[in-house]
Amino acid sequence: MARIALEGVTKVFGHEVIAVNDVSIEIGDGEFMVLVGPSGCGKSTILRLLSGLDEVTDGEIWIGDKQVTDLPAKERDLAMIFQNYAIYPHMTVAQNIGFGLKLRRTKKTTIQERVLEVAQMLGLQEMLDRKPATLSGGQRQRVAIGRAIVRDPVAFLMDEPLSNLDAKLRVQMRAELARIHARLSRTTVYVTHDQVEAMTLGDRVAVLKDGVLQQLASPQEVFRQPANLFVAAFIGSPPMNLVEAKVGDGDISFADYRLPLPSGTDLSEYRNRSVILGIRPSDLEDADVWTGENRPVIEANVEIVEDLGTEMNVIFSINAPPVVTEQTQAAEEDASTETGIPLIASEGTNTFTARVDPRCRARSGSRVRLSVDPDRFHFFDPETSTAVLSKHPAGLAS
Amino acid sequence: MRQRPLPPEVRRQRFLMTVANHSMAIVLAVVFVTPFIFILATAVMTRQQALTGSFWPHPFVWGNFIKVFHFVPFARYAWNTVVYSVLATVGTVVSSIPVAYALSRMSWRGRQVAFLLVLATLALPSQVTIVPLYIIFVRIHWIGTLKPLILPTFFGDAFTIFLLRQFFMTIPEELSEAARVDGASEFQILTRVIVPLAKPAIMAVALFQFLYSWNDFFGPLVFANTHTWTLAVGLAEFSQVIHRSVLWNIQMAASVLFMLPIIILFFMAQRAFMEGVTLTGIKG
Numbered sequence A: 001m002a003r004i005a006l007e008g009v010t011k012v013f014g015h016e017v018i019a020v021n022d023v024s025i026e027i028g029d030g031e032f033m034v035l036v037g038p039s040g041c042g043k044s045t046i047l048r049l050l051s052g053l054d055e056v057t058d059g060e061i062w063i064g065d066k067q068v069t070d071l072p073a074k075e076r077d078l079a080m081i082f083q084n085y086a087i088y089p090h091m092t093v094a095q096n097i098g099f100g101l102k103l104r105r106t107k108k109t110t111i112q113e114r115v116l117e118v119a120q121m122l123g124l125q126e127m128l129d130r131k132p133a134t135l136s137g138g139q140r141q142r143v144a145i146g147r148a149i150v151r152d153p154v155a156f157l158m159d160e161p162l163s164n165l166d167a168k169l170r171v172q173m174r175a176e177l178a179r180i181h182a183r184l185s186r187t188t189v190y191v192t193h194d195q196v197e198a199m200t201l202g203d204r205v206a207v208l209k210d211g212v213l214q215q216l217a218s219p220q221e222v223f224r225q226p227a228n229l230f231v232a233a234f235i236g237s238p239p240m241n242l243v244e245a246k247v248g249d250g251d252i253s254f255a256d257y258r259l260p261l262p263s264g265t266d267l268s269e270y271r272n273r274s275v276i277l278g279i280r281p282s283d284l285e286d287a288d289v290w291t292g293e294n295r296p297v298i299e300a301n302v303e304i305v306e307d308l309g310t311e312m313n314v315i316f317s318i319n320a321p322p323v324v325t326e327q328t329q330a331a332e333e334d335a336s337t338e339t340g341i342p343l344i345a346s347e348g349t350n351t352f353t354a355r356v357d358p359r360c361r362a363r364s365g366s367r368v369r370l371s372v373d374p375d376r377f378h379f380f381d382p383e384t385s386t387a388v389l390s391k392h393p394a395g396l397a398s
Numbered sequence B: 001m002r003q004r005p006l007p008p009e010v011r012r013q014r015f016l017m018t019v020a021n022h023s024m025a026i027v028l029a030v031v032f033v034t035p036f037i038f039i040l041a042t043a044v045m046t047r048q049q050a051l052t053g054s055f056w057p058h059p060f061v062w063g064n065f066i067k068v069f070h071f072v073p074f075a076r077y078a079w080n081t082v083v084y085s086v087l088a089t090v091g092t093v094v095s096s097i098p099v100a101y102a103l104s105r106m107s108w109r110g111r112q113v114a115f116l117l118v119l120a121t122l123a124l125p126s127q128v129t130i131v132p133l134y135i136i137f138v139r140i141h142w143i144g145t146l147k148p149l150i151l152p153t154f155f156g157d158a159f160t161i162f163l164l165r166q167f168f169m170t171i172p173e174e175l176s177e178a179a180r181v182d183g184a185s186e187f188q189i190l191t192r193v194i195v196p197l198a199k200p201a202i203m204a205v206a207l208f209q210f211l212y213s214w215n216d217f218f219g220p221l222v223f224a225n226t227h228t229w230t231l232a233v234g235l236a237e238f239s240q241v242i243h244r245s246v247l248w249n250i251q252m253a254a255s256v257l258f259m260l261p262i263i264i265l266f267f268m269a270q271r272a273f274m275e276g277v278t279l280t281g282i283k284g
Helices: A043-051 A093-103 A108-122 A137-149 A167-184 A195-201 A217-225 A229-234 A326-339 B008-041 B064-071 B074-103 B111-122 B127-137 B145-153 B159-168 B173-182 B186-197 B200-216 B218-223 B231-238 B248-268 B272-280
Strands: A004-013 A019-029 A034-038 A058-063 A078-083 A156-158 A187-192 A205-207 A214-217 A241-247 A251-254 A258-260 A274-279 A284-286 A298-306 A313-317 A350-356 A368-371 A378-380
Touching: A004 A043, A019 A043, A019 A058, A019 A214, A034 A043, A043 A078, A043 A156, A043 A187, A043 A298, A078 B173, A093 A108, A093 B173, A108 A137, A108 A368, A137 A167, A137 A274, A167 A195, A187 A195, A195 A217, A205 A217, A205 A229, A205 B064, A214 A229, A217 B173, A229 A241, A229 A274, A229 A326, A241 A350, A251 A274, A258 A274, A274 B231, A298 B127, A298 B186, A313 A368, A350 A368, A350 B127, B008 B248, B064 B074, B064 B248, B074 B111, B074 B145, B074 B159, B074 B186, B074 B200, B074 B248, B111 B159, B127 B145, B127 B218, B159 B200, B173 B186, B200 B248, B218 B231, B231 B248, B248 B272
Parallel strands: A034 A187, A034 A205, A078 A156, A156 A187, A284 A350
Antiparallel strands: A004 A019, A004 A058, A205 A214, A241 A251, A241 A274, A251 A258, A274 A378, A284 A368, A298 A313, A298 A368, A313 A350
């Protein structure tokens, strides 16, 4: 049981490659912290620095009240779960789970008891005498989890533990990890590039890009109030619609649309200048289905409709160039290569996605009327890419 | 269910292929087995018959195998050979494993240089080092004993180190890291994770070293004396000393006895050996 703190941690590989750049994160006792970001953002490196497998270049690491920056891995009493399981192929399931205890010269009978206890918890009791080669991927991952929890370590470090599993199993194991965490309430640092895992598992989420911490907040806050364009574009699937818009007097215009500014928004600083407007696909709704209060409506030509059963993605292009900054590109690269979201934007046009009710009658080629909620608009400074916090505190709660 | 009859031309082609493959294999087998049969046959011939062209022993003289022990101290040579082979194998394996580990799975300054140095010793022919080595062993009064053959093996063998290093590098790094986080020391990672996983490679290098020592002629000839000779040197005795002429039948009988343990060992460790060969792409 312990809090974990990184204070100004930097890791440089060789002389030039800065994998982690002055990152400070404090993880509370029993907290589930998710590190998320595109590949190469330094999230796994942070985990390796925490575990003691790699040494920090600068900064300090604290576990509990102890400074462990220079302590070797075996003295940190952490347990780590690896992406490719890393279970020992020459040992049986029971030996794998009990390995850490055996190294600590625990009594044989105690090892057996603990191994059995953990095996029951993970549903592995039938397989204790089997070798890993005969197990399925999900079972192997369970063995790896068992090996971690059997030792009752001060904290768990998990490096993309579910990414080698197929989709169905991943959902199942995700729930199981949440259950285990609820039961053991042990400090957990979890690395993933899967934002669903980040959103569902984390008490808090740390979003990283190029070794720099972009935002550290609860999953809801990261989703609703992204600190900058990168976080906005990276978190959320389908990703946030972004467009450069012109701020007018009480309204904002982009492409062929002019929409009112949300109540209580002060964008006077940007008047007659551009601002980047972000609208979550889920904040657009088919105006014909929408029955709530009156909202402004935009009309568009539907390009593609993806009917997912429970909801529908309506994809349309708008008459404006796409927002291309270094930050959105970093987020997009990851989305297209790792989560398979189609990037249908053809050169020079900006594609919007609306996630609407499946009763929507839009078909490709037809017109669709979409109601928008200005209160949920996100604004970013085009120069700095950071969020423009223009709303009153009351507006933040929405 | 009746099988669909194959078209005759396909059948003929397959038949010819089978015949060709088997003929090839049979020819190769004969080439390899003939000398061995020749040794076996000569080993049970009379002295006179061994000098004739006839091939089938007539009569079978099984006593030749006993006579081997009369002409040379065969039992002592055999014992020396066993001592040399077993200890050299143990020494090579035990000393090379940690070196291979350090050269493959630990990072330290100068590792590449150290590895190149180890490799460089492979390029030195033993003829170059034999004289200085001989002088050293004379100074410390080891000539005439098996020590010059055995003790150096406890300081690692370049070829073995190279082979093990290559194998160790194929073991996923995550396994070491998992063990490290689990609380294992570097030594425990080596003994409990790496060595068990590298068993086929270790078996292979052990077999290579055993075969090498068993067959080693040059080493014992230079460093040992008549008391500490091994079988390989002892065998050569037959072709020189006895009755002013070569006793081919007795020498062949001795050769059979010399080869027997290796053949038995090969059959016993065949699987590990073949694995080792495919593993390293090197024949023993």
